[in-house]
Amino acid sequence: MSTTSGRKAIVHLIDDDAAIRASTELLFKTAGIDVQVYSSGIEFLSDLNPDEIRCLVIDVSMSGINGIDLLDRLRRSGIMAPAIFTGYANTPNVREAAARTGAAILIKPYRPEELITRVKNALDKEPN
Secondary structure (H helix, E strand, O other): OEOOOOOEOEEEEEOOOHHHHHHHHHHHHHOOOEEEEEOOHHHHHHOOOHHHOOEEEEEOOOOOOOHHHHHHHHHHOOOOOOEEEEEOOOOHHHHHHHHHHOOEEEEOOOOHHHHHHHHHHHHHHOOO
């Protein structure tokens, strides 16, 4: 998948659950979406290349740095790529963080096609 500017669409998946990472990576690849996976926010930050980020899929509940803190940190550094929070609960703090950062929320377990649709929509809306 390419964006309208011709850049490669790269989704960054940050989730500390190995099974979810593996199945979601396969899902994205099957849908023709280039994906890079990370087991933690710390791992993602250590490999950060802002020019490659087109969309972020971030687990809310991770050890070390949680998804909310990770996205807050990215926003403060000027990274405004579309983001989707994933998690097992839609709590007030997740809703507030989503509103503050412009992230969408997708509750686990979600339908695979719903994630793909949301990611494709985010990539389509990405500014040039």
